[in-house]
Amino acid sequence: xxxxxxxxxxxxxxxxxxxxxxxxxxxxxxxxxxxxxxxxxxxxxxxxxxxxxxxxxxxxxxxxxxxxxxxxxxxxxxxxxxxxxxxxxxxxxxxxxxxxxxxxxxxxxxxxxxxxxxxxxxxxxxxxxxxxxxxxxxxxxxxxxxxxxxxxxxxxxxxxxxxxxxxxxxxxxxxxxxxxxxxxxxxxxxxxxxxxxxxxxxxxxxxxxxxxxxxxxxxxxxxxxxxxxxxxxxxxxxxxxxxxxxxxxxxxxxxxxxxxxxxxxxxxxxxxxxxxxxxxxxxxxxxxxxxxxxxxxxxxxxxxxxxxxxxxxxxxxxxxxxxxxxxxxxxxxxxxxxxxxxxxxxxxxxxxxxxxxxxxxxxxxxxxxxxxxxxxxxxxxxxxxxxxxxxxxxxxxxxxxxxxxxxxxxxxxxxxxxxxxxxxxxxxxxxxxxxxxxxxxxxxxxxxxx
Amino acid sequence: xxxxxxxxxxxxxxxxxxxxxxxxxxxxxxxxxxxxxxxxxxxxxxxxxxxxxxxxxxxxxxxxxxxxxxxxxxxxxxxxxxxxxxxxxxxxxxxxxxxxxxxxxxxxxxxxxxxxxxxxxxxxxxxxxxxxxxxxxxxxxxxxxxxxxxxxxxxxxxxxxxxxxxxxxxxxxxxxxxxxxxxxxxxxxxxxxxxxxxxxxxxxxxxxxxxxxxxxxxxxxxxxxx
Numbered sequence: 001x002x003x004x005x006x007x008x009x010x011x012x013x014x015x016x017x018x019x020x021x022x023x024x025x026x027x028x029x030x031x032x033x034x035x036x037x038x039x040x041x042x043x044x045x046x047x048x049x050x051x052x053x054x055x056x057x058x059x060x061x062x063x064x065x066x067x068x069x070x071x072x073x074x075x076x077x078x079x080x081x082x083x084x085x086x087x088x089x090x091x092x093x094x095x096x097x098x099x100x101x102x103x104x105x106x107x108x109x110x111x112x113x114x115x116x117x118x119x120x121x122x123x124x125x126x127x128x129x130x131x132x133x134x135x136x137x138x139x140x141x142x143x144x145x146x147x148x149x150x151x152x153x154x155x156x157x158x159x160x161x162x163x164x165x166x167x168x169x170x171x172x173x174x175x176x177x178x179x180x181x182x183x184x185x186x187x188x189x190x191x192x193x194x195x196x197x198x199x200x201x202x203x204x205x206x207x208x209x210x211x212x213x214x215x216x217x218x219x220x221x222x223x224x225x226x227x228x229x230x231x232x233x234x235x236x237x238x239x240x241x242x243x244x245x246x247x248x249x250x251x252x253x254x255x256x257x258x259x260x261x262x263x264x265x266x267x268x269x270x271x272x273x274x275x276x277x278x279x280x281x282x283x284x285x286x287x288x289x290x291x292x293x294x295x296x297x298x299x300x301x302x303x304x305x306x307x308x309x310x311x312x313x314x315x316x317x318x319x320x321x322x323x324x325x326x327x328x329x330x331x332x333x334x335x336x337x338x339x340x341x342x343x344x345x346x347x348x349x350x351x352x353x354x355x356x357x358x359x360x361x362x363x364x365x366x367x368x369x370x371x372x373x374x375x376x377x378x379x380x381x382x383x384x385x386x387x388x389x390x391x392x393x394x395x396x397x398x399x400x401x402x403x404x405x406x407x408x409x410x411x412x413x414x415x416x417x418x419x420x421x422x423x424x425x426x427x428x429x430x431x432x433x434x435x436x437x438x439x440x441x442x443x444x445x446x447x448x449x450x
Numbered sequence: 451x452x453x454x455x456x457x458x459x460x461x462x463x464x465x466x467x468x469x470x471x472x473x474x475x476x477x478x479x480x481x482x483x484x485x486x487x488x489x490x491x492x493x494x495x496x497x498x499x500x501x502x503x504x505x506x507x508x509x510x511x512x513x514x515x516x517x518x519x520x521x522x523x524x525x526x527x528x529x530x531x532x533x534x535x536x537x538x539x540x541x542x543x544x545x546x547x548x549x550x551x552x553x554x555x556x557x558x559x560x561x562x563x564x565x566x567x568x569x570x571x572x573x574x575x576x577x578x579x580x581x582x583x584x585x586x587x588x589x590x591x592x593x594x595x596x597x598x599x600x601x602x603x604x605x606x607x608x609x610x611x612x613x614x615x616x617x618x619x620x621x622x623x624x625x626x627x628x629x630x631x632x633x634x635x636x637x638x639x640x641x642x643x644x645x646x647x648x649x650x651x652x653x654x655x656x657x658x659x660x661x662x663x664x665x666x667x668x669x670x671x672x673x674x675x676x
Binding site for chain 1: 605645
């Protein structure tokens with residue numbers, strides 16, 4: 001737990017903030033120390049300068065005696081930390097400092113026996129040649145002020161650290177609690193409860209958004225799983241039928257066939273049946289692949305009208321033989337992005353549906369037009385059509401209308417068409433308006449050609 | 451012809467060996483990719499039949515190696531994968547044709563014959579005219595003549611006839627026609643091949659005495675000038 005705790009993002013963030021905050025307090029402290037030091041020194045120098053001005057005034061007006069008198073008066077003042085010296089020809093004649101080599105201007109005297117172990121800052125000046133005066137103050141006061149500031153800063157620093165650590169702990173703890181809840185939910189979901197969802201607090205923060213994204217993903221996975229289990233059920237059910245038929249045929253052949261010709265005919269029929277089953281498998285596999293979506297990499301720009309024209313040419317003899325007519329009305333230059341082979345299969349399935357499920361004499365029309373940025377392709381016939389209530393169902397896998405159960409086909413044509421359309425970002429629907437059946441597929445136009 | 455079959459599935463390979471033997475071909479069989487590559491390098495085969503998924507060395511890599519080494523032996527890929535891009539991959543790796551398992555035996559035979567024929571032709575100049583008996587087509591001008599009479603064909607009918615003539619004397623299957631003539635790689639529910647073939651026959655064979663296009667029962671079609 002402790003290391004896990006230290007590794008949380010919340011803790012890292014609060015540690016970072018605490019660090020930055022401490023650094024800024026230190027910088028601020030150093031700045032304040034320098035500023036106050038300078039201000040206090042300036043003040044001492046200013047006071048000392050005015051003392052010296054007073055002594056000089058006394059000397060100029062009334063001579064050395066008066067200068068000594070003023071030094072004495074200054075020394076009797078309330079501040080015990082002040083130091084004075086009046087020196088004539090190298091000998092101290094007034095003040096509380098011993099004689100020293102005269103230095104003028106701002107003078108810093110280190111702590112020595114002469115000053116009674118005080119570090120003194122002051123100003124020295126000559127009143128006349130050989131007559132030197134010094135006035136200064138103990139810098140201990142300055143140090144005390146600085147120490148005081150330092151203490152305040154340290155206090156602030158400690159408080160900030162405490163707050164940062166406490167806040168970080170709190171943030172990390174709540175963060176951990178929520179991520180733990182998410183991880184638990186994920187594990188429960190992995191254990192098989194796909195209906196579970198990650199808890200969302202409703203605060204719309206990052207964790208909530210993450211949880212929502214995961215939940216959406218779970219919904220999508222759930223859909224796919226449902227789809228998958230529906231498909232495997234369908235396959236199990238629908239494959240039993242033709243395999244059982246095949247078995248019946250073989251049993252009857254064993255029981256009834258007498259001549260080699262009869263055997264040959266039975267075997268031929270059995271092979272045809274087996275081919276149908278294999279075809280069903282191939283179609284299912286193909287749908288699965290298309291729904292896998294990896295095919296999009298092979299997309300190219302292609303002229304949908306040209307493709308439909310090829311298909312018309314290809315199916316024309318087929319339609320004619322079935323007693324149908326096949327016509328194409330197409331707007332030129334409608335280019336979409338797609339996979340030529342798959343689109344060929346999509347429209348082949350639609351055309352073949354129209355050919356297989358309608359009586360002779362039916363007119364089949366392919367049309368292509370541009371409608372508000374979409375290439376809308378339509379395969380329609382004027383045959384008996386499909387009742388509106390079945391429109392949704394016909395796109396389902398292995399769904400075969402009662403009416404068409406006796407006709408060839410495996411009930412996958414339209415699901416395959418729908419899967420291909422979806423891969424292309426196209427919408428596919430059966431138009432409600434009659435007569436007959438009209439399937440409309442709307443593709444987004446390719447951007448470079450729109 | 452001696453054919454090298456590299457296929458790890460025992461049952462499938464037994465069936466293939468049976469069918470090829472029955473057609474009079476000698477079959478050398480091995481069950482793993484590395485051994486197969488060794489045997490193929492030894493040479494002397496009229497064709498290779500290679501499964502895509504093999505132990506030790508997969509079929510694609512095997513054929514890529516052979517082609518890099520300059521081998522010209524025709525290759526037919528077999529696969530259980532019906533992946534839509536697998537066919538393209540197979541051809542890019544140097545395969546001459548591609549067959550998805552499960553397949554009908556006539557399909558396998560027709561394709562083996564087609565690829566061996568194709569390889570004999572490479573190296574020669576691409577012919578401009580193809581002839582079969584009194585039928586003659588011009589590939590450049592895209593014209594057809596039979597017994598000196600011009601025949602009008604639609605584009606698809608011409609492609610169909612061209613494919614048949616290029617495979618003269620060989621069986622071409624429905625699936626081969628769908629792939630090569632119409633570029634369809636799925637099994638349509640309607641009789642596209644049959645109806646186009648019947649139109650073509652109506653134009654090329656009707657009224658000329660001897661028939662050139664023959665139906666081969668359970669297999670496909672063959673163009674033959676007796």
